[in-house]
Every structure is written in structure tokens, then in C-alpha cells.
Amino acid sequence: MTLSAQEKTNSASHNAPIKVMSFNIRYGAANDGENHWKHRANLVGETIELFNPDLLGTQEVLKFQAEFLKEKLPEYGFHGVGRQDGTEEGEYVPVMYRKDRFKVIDSGFYWLSETPDVPGSKSWDSSLPRMASWVKLEDLQSNGSEFVFVNTHFDHRGPSARLESARLIRRQVDKLERQGIPVIITGDFNTTEDGQPYQALVQGPNDDDKPLVDSYRQSYPERSRNEATFSRWVGHREGSRIDWILHSQDFTTLNSSINYTNENGKHPSDHYPVQAILRLKPQR
Template sequence: MALSRRRFSCFYCAPFSLLALLGSTLVSLSFCPVAVADDVRVMSFNIRYGTASDGENHWERRKEFVAETIAAYDPDLLGTQETLEFQKQFLEQQMPDYTSVGVGRDDGSDRGEMTALFFKTKRFDLRDEGHFWLSETPAKAGSKSWDSSLPRICSWVRLKDRQSDAPREILFINTHFDHRGQQARDESAKLILRKIDELGADCDVVLTGDFNSSVTSVPYRTLFSDAAGQSPLVDTYAAAGPKETKGDTTISRFLGDRFAGPRIDWIATRGNWKILDAQIDRTAREGRAPSDHYPVTARLQRDGK
């Protein structure tokens, strides 16, 4: 299977700068919280595939905005969804201090959307990486099962955090569930849990993704509460925030103003994590959001065990 990985250095050599960001018309209520020593800043961002017929919201008109939104939050771990190869290449150019891992869902190389993930090269030592498909044959590139409308993929890395004394590695896993197949989403959630056990039984886990499921859905219950009422994973937003409201949607439709809808983009953890903060990033410029999904963020800290 072909893998795609690139290493970079010197983030501040990127074409945009913090000063430029501060001088722009960006508005956000959620990013730039007070830093905590050795915290891990995580972002999940469905950037909307770049060949979509989105008119004034076409990728070429908003790609710098996407990159600036990421830079403003400055994540240590970034999971992206709907990322085509040329979009991944653009982000690589804009974020030269990150390592990227991602392959196309259609062929395991560069065809089709990716769940490309990024991590800070200087902070993390890459120990392992890989991809699997959300199907009954997860090792088969381009495979799909159940009632899935399209092949769906998951990319992952195992990382050693150089800034932490914690002995356990981090399993960072990023995915995108099918938007039509209910059975496919249900089975994908079960597969994700099995793969987390297989790939990261001895790891502290971070899972990001667009799950195309509400917080009342079967996939949500599968991931966050089993039949015995236990929590296989922790929903960082639910753990850090108030009671769920209809205004907690992560679907933006490119609009900066919030409206009622489901929260379908999640950041989840398992292991020795303390959740410091979790937000839906409603960054906007002149009333427009950088994608048709709002990015979601979480700040985490390990307890060293």
C-alpha cells in the first residue's frame, strides 16, 4: 500500500503570519485560550472537498482562510476530512512544521478524499502509521460494505511526545463516516473501537472525525457508552461543556452565524487525558465560515502515568 508522508520545519516561515491574522477581519470566540505547559492542542476540521461546485465558497476562494483558521488555533494534532491530494499539498505548503499522513480512499494512494492528519514534527516522534477502510475488509484499499455509499477510510499514527514524561505513546486516529448508510455508520463505530484496541491498547488515544451522526445516534452510543453504561471513549466537548443545545451544531453551510442542527464532528479520547477545554470554532470573516463544517478543538493534558 502506498503511503504519503512528508516532514517539514519552521512553521513561522509559512506565507501567513500571526500579525497578518491579527490585522485581518477574522472573528472567533473560541481559539487562543491561555496556554498550559505541555498541553496538546487538537483540531478536527472537515475542509470540504476542493472540487465541489460551491460558487463563491469554492476552495480557491477560501483556501487561505482555511489555512489561517488552522494557524490561529495552532494545533499540535490536526485531523482533516474530505481532503483531496491538491488540498493536502496546499496545507503542507502552508504548514511546513508539520508532518502529514494521508492516502486517497479510492486506491490507497492519491485518488479520492483523504482523512489526512497532521502533527508537529519537532514535538512528536513518529513510531508507526497506517490506514484502514471502514468495511468488512479493512485492509483492502477502496473497499466498502454494508449500505455505505462510498469507500470510507481511517488514517492513524502512533506518536511519542517529546515534551511529555508520560511513558505511553499516543495513538492519533482520524476518520470520516458515510453520510448515507446508517448501518455503515453503526458498523464503522464498532470497527473503530476494535481497531483502537488492536493498534493502541497500550496508548493514550485521540480520535478525530466527521461522524455524520448526532449525539443521540447509535454510533455515538457505541463510541461513548456501552450497554453497561461504561465509556469506551470520552467526548471532549460533552465533558468540557454545558448541557447539549440545538446551537451546538458543527455544520456551518459556510455561514458564520450559528443555527440549529446536529453536532456531528467530534474529538474523543481514551487513557490518561485531562480535558482542559473543548470548543466549536466559529471563526468567520464578513459573515462567512472557512468551510461547510466548523472546526472543533480540544486542549488536553496527560497525567504522566
């Protein structure tokens, strides 16, 4: 069958869906008893495999957990470093991407501080160094479309640090926006959509800023009392989301959900993974 010129144009403009997952897999050295990493590592891997994401952002990843993910998921590229020294010490917030679908054009890291280029730096009232990992990808299944994928983890104690971290990331997003580069952001933000950090990141500081899209809220416009993403190991659901998948308006949310995968009541982490299916809109 031969496609007409119009059919070729329509096919070329119909970008393939992108499956995105954000998953706080819980610090593997924590004294979690029956929920220790050694008892749930395989369930973490299986939970990821069941959704089969194209892009994966994880949080609270120590070096040995990073090695597990790379071994368990060899079809993914891995970009991440330890937050303490920019090499292997401390938690990673890595980004992972399907190697058969995406080509890395550029990549990097920055710390959520007043000196973002300094590994291990922290500012404001942050209890620990926090960071963001990012990759600029070419989508080989969508006519070479390019976008940036960012993954982060905000401080769990410092309200000022969370707000300033949101502002810092938003400034990075605005730079991409001015260059016409779409963006996807995953993370554990340790705050809800009622907080100032959410507004600072999603709405931006200026009236003419283009808001980012909260993929879950696109799928569920009305809030529910059972949207918590912090499982507490026991299937807890009452409360609000602190784990989000955001994206620029260059994408359409096709579907988004909280992933409640468990095995006979045993949960892979104290957070639920969150997931979304996005499609990049045709570019002019």
C-alpha cells in the same frame, strides 16, 4: 536553581497540553460558487494557524488540498492517502502533527468495511469508500509518552455503515486499551450523539468497557440548541454536533470548543472546525 528529587518527579509527571483540531475543509472540487476552494483556501490555512494545533485531523481533502496544507503548514508532518486506491485517488482523511514535538513510531490506514485492509473497499450500505488514518506518536515534550491519534470520516448516507464503522473503530480502540496505549480520535461522523454510532464508539459493546470521553461534552455537560458543527456556509448554529474529538480516559480535557472563525461572514468551510486542549494523565 537546583531542583529537588521530588520537584523533578512532579515536573516529569506534568505532561504538556496537547491542542487538537478536527476540520472538515470541504471537498475542493465541489461546485460551490463563491465558496469554491480557490476563494477560501487561505482562510482555511489562517483558521488552522490561529488555533495553532499540535494535532490536526482533516476530512474531505483532495490531493491538491493536501499539497496546499503541506505547503501552508510546513512545520507539520502529514500522513494520508486517497480513499479510492490507497495512494492519491479520492478524498484523504489525513492526520497532521507537529514535527518538532512528536516522533512517529508507527502509522497506517484501514478502510471502514468488512475488509479493512483492502484499499477502496466498502461494505454495508456505504455510498462511498470510507477510511481511518492513524499514527502512533511519541510526545517529546512529555517524557516520551506514547499515544495513537486517529482521524476518520463516516458515510453521509448509510446508517448501517456508520454504525458498523463505529464498531470497527471501537474494536481497534479496545486493542489499544488492552495494550495500555492512550488514543485520540477526530472526525466528521455524520451523526449526532443521539445516534447508535456514537453509543457504539463512545460506550463500547460491553458493560465493562471504558467509555471514551467526548471532549466537548466535558466542557459543556448540558446540551444547547445551538451546537451544530455544520455551518452551511452561513453561520448556521442550531442543531447538534456531527464533528467530534474523542479520547480515552488517559487524557484530561482542559478545554473544548467549536471554532466560529470567519471573515466578514465568509466561512472557511461548510463545517466549523472543532478543537480541544488535552493533557495526558501521568502514567504509572
